[in-house]
Each structure stands twice: as C-alpha cells, then as structure tokens.
Amino acid sequence: MPLKQLSLVLVAVCALSACGGVDPDSPLGQRKAIFKQMLKTSEDIGGMLRGRLPFDGPKFAEGAVKLEALSHEPWKHFPPVKESEHTSARDAVWQRQARFQELANALEARTGELVIATQQLQLTPAKMIPPMNNVEDACDACHKEFRDH
Template identity: 85%
Template sequence: MVLVAGLTLVACGGVDPDSPLGQRKAIFKQMLKTSEDTGGMLRGRLPFDGARFAEGAVRLDALSHEPWKHFPAVKEAEHTSAKDAVWQRQARFQELARALEARTGELVLATQQSQLSPANMIAPMNNVEDACDACHKEFRNH
C-alpha cells in the first residue's frame, strides 16, 4: 500500500508533504505569500495597513529561520529547484541563509522603531527581497 501511494505521488508529479523537500517547499510558499502581501502594501497593490504590515514582518522573520533545517546533508533523489551547489557549497549557502534571517530581523525592528508608513518600510523590505534574490541567483534553478 505504501509503495502504491509513493508511486502515485511520483506519477502525479507530487511531492510528499512530509519529506524534506515537501517541508521546505511549503515554508518557501508561505514566505512568498507573506512577502507578496507586505511588498504589495508598499507598492500600492494592497492598501497599506501598518498593523498588518508589522504582523507580516514578524511572520516573515519567523519563517526565514525554518527552511534551512529541511535541507538534508545529501541531496534527495526527488526533483528540486535547488542547485547541486546547495550541497557542494554549504558554507556559502548557510551564509546567505543567515543574511536573510538578519534582514527579516531588521525589518521587524524597523516596524517597531519607525513610523509605519510605506516610505519608511521600503528600504528594509528591499533588503529582505535582495537577500532572497542573492540566494536564488546562486542556489536555485529558475
């Protein structure tokens, strides 16, 4: 029965949600959704709501610490968007992960120390997005 379920997942192109790949994909999707909402408030796609923006910053910060533990020491056999470099250049990968965590922490601090307005949140949010982009450029197959 387990074999049939596994083959069904593979045949459908699905990913086991409990696998490391499934876990990190779910986290990255949550990060993307949260980032799109907070960034959307700064770009006028959504109305700016300071309290919701601050909540999004806290959520993004919490999520930014999660996906890294779901990258196993050896690359899994499942299809992944992660380049082999993730496993070949672990020190650099971890460096960029810590940079993202630092930027999301700075975003949270900005929401606590600055007047919550789009103008005041653009720079710290751009820093978060730049940290994401830096890692994607080196370690993700697009």
C-alpha cells in the first residue's frame, strides 16, 4: 500500500477510535470520573483492612472522609432522561428514580457512619471492618439493581 493510502487509513482509524470516547464534561463523563475516584479510594482503604496495604490509621480516616465527600457527588450527574447508550447504568436508573435515590442515600449514610467510626472508635482494622463492610454492601446493593456488569 502506498504511503499516502496508508496515511489516510491511519487517520481514519484514529478518527473512528476517538468517536468511542466519553466527553469528560458530559454528565456521563463527570459521574464516571467520580465513580473511579470512589473506587480508588475504597480500594485503598479496603486494602488496608484486607492486608494488601499496611494499615495506617490516619490515612484510613483521611480516606474515609474523602469517600464520604465523593459519595454525595455522582447523583447530580444523572440527568432526568438517559443521555447516552454508552453507560453502565441500566435503564432502571431513569425508570425507578425513587429507588435509585434511596440507594444513593443509603451509600451516603454508610460513608458518614464510616467517618464517625474513625472518630469514635480505635483505628484498628478489626474496628473498621464492620463499618467498611456496610459501605461496600451499600455499593453492591445499588450495582445489583442499577448497573450493567
């Protein structure tokens, strides 16, 4: 294939591959970014409880505060009408908004309880496992009903 044709093919492939990207400023892009931050934070503090990372009480408490703040953010980026077919959210998010909001509120409450636990209980893995499990259960409950895996 001559160089000119090869160049045109490469440009076309690059252009088409860019079409699959998500606009980071769109509601979908915004909530995906927040959910990624939540996952990273949860994995870090959960890793401390499961021995993948050394337990550091102050870092765990800092992570709990960050996770609690993030837990309030993604919901405002779910518009009233589904905006994209390229989402992991099931149609039920928009069809059963009251239930979706109920589970969002549950996650917010569980992350708040985790922060309170870091302030009131001794910062040890044994003491932090139950409130962290509650956070993870709240995440799982919403994913089971509203996320395409």
